[in-house]
Amino acid sequence: MSVSTDPLPISETRPTSADVHAPVDLLRFNTCGSVDDGKSTLIGRLLYDSKSLMEDQIEALERSADITGGGQINLANLTDGLRAEREQGITIDVAYRYFATPRRKFIIADTPGHVQYTRNMVTGASTANVSIVLVDARAGVIEQSRRHTAIASLLRIPHLVVAINKMDLVGWSEARFNEIRAEFESFLPRLDIKDVKFIPMSALNGDNVVTASPHTPWYPGPPLLGHLETVHIASDWNLNGFRLPVQWVNRPNNPRNEALHDFRGFSGQIAGGIVRVGQKVLALPAGITSTVKQIWTLDGPIEQACCPQSVTVVLEHDIDISRGSMIVGLDELPGAGTEIHAKVCWMHPRPLQRGKKYLLKHGSATVQAVVTEIEHRLNITNLEPEATPSELSLNDLGEIRIRTARPLFYDGYAANRLTGSFILIEQGTNATVAAGMLHPALELVKPEGTDYAI
Amino acid sequence: MSNYHLDHLQYLETEAIHIMREVAGEFERPALLFSGGKDSICLLRLAEKAFSPSEIPMPFLNVDTGHHFPELNEFRDRRAKQLGGKLIVRKVEDAIASGIALQAPGEISRNKLQIPTLLAAIEEFRFDCCIGGARRDEEKARAKERFFSFRDSFGQWDPKNQRPEIWNLYNGRLNPGENMRVFPLSNWTEMDVWEYIRREKLEVPTIYFSHKRLCVRRQGQWLPVNDIQPPKPNEQVKELVVRVRTIGDIISTGMVESPADNIDDIITEIAAARVTERGSRADDKASEAAMEDRKKAGYF
Numbered sequence: 001m002s003v004s005t006d007p008l009p010i011s012e013t014r015p016t017s018a019d020v021h022a023p024v025d026l027l028r029f030n031t032c033g034s035v036d037d038g039k040s041t042l043i044g045r046l047l048y049d050s051k052s053l054m055e056d057q058i059e060a061l062e063r064s065a066d067i068t069g070g071g072q073i074n075l076a077n078l079t080d081g082l083r084a085e086r087e088q089g090i091t092i093d094v095a096y097r098y099f100a101t102p103r104r105k106f107i108i109a110d111t112p113g114h115v116q117y118t119r120n121m122v123t124g125a126s127t128a129n130v131s132i133v134l135v136d137a138r139a140g141v142i143e144q145s146r147r148h149t150a151i152a153s154l155l156r157i158p159h160l161v162v163a164i165n166k167m168d169l170v171g172w173s174e175a176r177f178n179e180i181r182a183e184f185e186s187f188l189p190r191l192d193i194k195d196v197k198f199i200p201m202s203a204l205n206g207d208n209v210v211t212a213s214p215h216t217p218w219y220p221g222p223p224l225l226g227h228l229e230t231v232h233i234a235s236d237w238n239l240n241g242f243r244l245p246v247q248w249v250n251r252p253n254n255p256r257n258e259a260l261h262d263f264r265g266f267s268g269q270i271a272g273g274i275v276r277v278g279q280k281v282l283a284l285p286a287g288i289t290s291t292v293k294q295i296w297t298l299d300g301p302i303e304q305a306c307c308p309q310s311v312t313v314v315l316e317h318d319i320d321i322s323r324g325s326m327i328v329g330l331d332e333l334p335g336a337g338t339e340i341h342a343k344v345c346w347m348h349p350r351p352l353q354r355g356k357k358y359l360l361k362h363g364s365a366t367v368q369a370v371v372t373e374i375e376h377r378l379n380i381t382n383l384e385p386e387a388t389p390s391e392l393s394l395n396d397l398g399e400i401r402i403r404t405a406r407p408l409f410y411d412g413y414a415a416n417r418l419t420g421s422f423i424l425i426e427q428g429t430n431a432t433v434a435a436g437m438l439h440p441a442l443e444l445v446k447p448e449g450t451d452y453a454i
Numbered sequence: 455m456s457n458y459h460l461d462h463l464q465y466l467e468t469e470a471i472h473i474m475r476e477v478a479g480e481f482e483r484p485a486l487l488f489s490g491g492k493d494s495i496c497l498l499r500l501a502e503k504a505f506s507p508s509e510i511p512m513p514f515l516n517v518d519t520g521h522h523f524p525e526l527n528e529f530r531d532r533r534a535k536q537l538g539g540k541l542i543v544r545k546v547e548d549a550i551a552s553g554i555a556l557q558a559p560g561e562i563s564r565n566k567l568q569i570p571t572l573l574a575a576i577e578e579f580r581f582d583c584c585i586g587g588a589r590r591d592e593e594k595a596r597a598k599e600r601f602f603s604f605r606d607s608f609g610q611w612d613p614k615n616q617r618p619e620i621w622n623l624y625n626g627r628l629n630p631g632e633n634m635r636v637f638p639l640s641n642w643t644e645m646d647v648w649e650y651i652r653r654e655k656l657e658v659p660t661i662y663f664s665h666k667r668l669c670v671r672r673q674g675q676w677l678p679v680n681d682i683q684p685p686k687p688n689e690q691v692k693e694l695v696v697r698v699r700t701i702g703d704i705i706s707t708g709m710v711e712s713p714a715d716n717i718d719d720i721i722t723e724i725a726a727a728r729v730t731e732r733g734s735r736a737d738d739k740a741s742e743a744a745m746e747d748r749k750k751a752g753y754f
């Protein structure tokens with residue numbers, strides 16, 4: 001391994017004090033690839049070349065290089081915590097790493113490969129703006145690459161990067177790059193990914209990771225980091241229909257301030273859309289409309305707030321609202337029902353069986369649920385339905401029907417990742433056993449009951 | 455918020471507030487760990503924001519090793535009072551006296567003894583959830599820690615028995631005797647913490663700012679000299695201009711030489727820093743696996 005171990009120069013890439021005065025935004029990404037495609041090396045390279053590593057971390061790398069590596073530092077060792085576990089067969093789903101440049105802060109969800117892969121990747125990718133799929137340029141598109149892409153599409157990750165790695169081992173061949181790209185593009189249309197970027201790189205030598213490579217004059221795009229710094233993520237959150245799952249009812253006990261004596265606010269994280277003072281809203285399950293009277297914050301009332309801000313909303317009318325309720329905008333209503341149709345990723349060694357009861361957590365609501373039907377398993381490389389199984393096992397994707405004890409108010413996952421998702425919890429052990437993505441409801445909520453606002 | 459887009463601190467803030475409210479919604483007897491250190495100062499502000507205009511609906515808990523910096527305890531007590539919160543302090547000394555914590559012969563550090571003291575406090579008050587200020591960027595073993603970290607009825611952390619965390623859905627369900635540690639700052643870095651302290655204009659204990667202090671050099675770092683940690687006969691005591699980056703107790707907290715006496719200078723210093731903040735903690739240096747071992751035993 002040919003990384004220089006000279007003291008690092010003070011870099012332009014690391015944020016300086018001047019930079020840290022300017023607000024930046026935050027991008028979350030996950031990396032996936034099969035074992036030995038170079039995931040650990042890539043993450044190590046990103047951290048090293050962006051000067052995000054500190055001296056004590058580099059020293060630790062050097063120490064292990066002297067012991068095992070014949071004096072050459074191995075960037076992959078930066079993530080060896082997970083590696084050791086992987087070798088011992090321990091299930092650790094995701095490790096998170098952090099770095100920053102003057103333009104953005106980054107959170108990497110680093111998922112180890114191997115058997116538990118689907119479950120791990122679903123976990124790591126659920127909050128990602130970008131998924132990076134690594135491909136070994138020698139091997140080209142393999143089944144694993146199709147799987148990772150399929151899962152990214154299933155989870156509706158807004159942006160995909162296909163990192164064609166180890167280009168140094170194929171002589172930096174443009175033809176090879178184009179061949180792999182064409183193969184990818186042949187199955188992409190069947191999946192649902194809006195934005196895909198192909199980057200030729202060598203994680204080992206640092207080509208097109210942080211700095212542009214001299215070996216790829218035929219590649220006009222930015223290196224990986226440049227792409228991550230500039231990809232447009234402002235519209236990754238849903239800003240259409242207002243949704244506020246109520247987490248906590250805010251009623252001051254003995255307010256020092258007289259004006260707060262009758263304060264009754266509903267606290268939650270906005271899961272979709274924008275809320276404004278004066279806006280008409282519908283409280284569910286009460287089914288009663290009201291108007292937003294105030295949006296309270298510690299720093300004083302504000303006029304409007306958007307997803308994913310955490311707010312406390314006060315309404316004009318006294319409506320029965322508690323944890324698990326949802327306040328929604330009237331312009332775009334959510335679906336409602338007790339018969340639910342969803343895709344799930346099964347995450348537990350004990351398989352899903354038809355007829356079994358679980359707890360379903362959706363937003364801030366937890367309800368009893370029974371799985372009424374396993375419609376089919378989904379082929380993990382193309383998401384096509386497969387023969388109807390009697391159960392779903394760990395790492396299976398499937399299409400199921402669920403009946404809930406109380407109506408759920410929700411959106412299709414494609415429209416809203418927050419109000420369109422749920423987890424299943426096994427009763428008794430309390431294990432989280434599945435991640436679910438909802439199909440849109442057949443019927444929308446109908447505002448009924450006493451309508452104070454009219 | 456500009457054009458309906460949050461910047462990184464606003465994102466980290468809303469994530470942490472969401473988690474605090476989940477705790478208030480799902481647990482019966484939560485507590486918030488407050489030491490007076492920079493991370494827990496952020497936690498308190500986030501709790502104020504999460505529950506305002508109500509008071510923070512949980513008591514503050516601190517385990518006092520007896521080796522705390524006096525500036526820290528003074529700040530802790532004052533801040534808790536300002537917020538009108540109930541502060542519970544449990545002392546390692548008392549745990550040693552009552553036999554709950556056993557001191558190994560020759561061991562002066564009280565780091566390990568925090569564990570039984572904390573577990574005893576959890577039992578005493580029947581807390582089912584403790585919110586702590588740990589961050590994943592602090593140390594390799596923390597990189598895989600969950601927001602909701604499940605502890606069995608012995609208070610132990612089992613890396614194999616953690617729950618997957620998907621989207622923003624957290625599973626806080628417990629059986630009797632089990633409890634949860636929750637870390638709302640999991641995704642924050644040291645830099646984020648200081649930037650947040652600056653943005654929110656939060657007061658921090660004076661030891662974070664540069665001051666004159668008598669120190670001795672041990673194992674490659676400057677340790678403060680005082681009654682608890684007197685100099686050894688052959689050691690040379692030096693007066694230096696120092697500050698702390700991370701606060702453990704007096705015995706293990708390395709002082710860094712620094713002229714930074716305000717938040718802006720601290721941020722500048724961290725932006726240029728060449729070592730991680732834990733690089734100044736003697737307790738972590740002991741072994742690479744040190745943190746991992748302490749965590750399994752119930753440490754944060």
Ligand SMILES: Nc1nc2c(ncn2[C@@H]2O[C@H](COP(=O)(O)OP(=O)(O)O)[C@@H](O)[C@H]2O)c(=O)[nH]1
Pocket residue numbers: 033034035036037038039040041042076165166167168169201202203204205
């Ligand atoms: N020649 C070459 N080797 C690479 C490249 N990236 C990674 N490797 C090597 O491939 C092997 C596996 O890499 P690693 O990062 O451990 O893969 P992981 O299992 O995906 O984390 C190691 O020996 C790396 O040095 C590359 O771009 N070029």
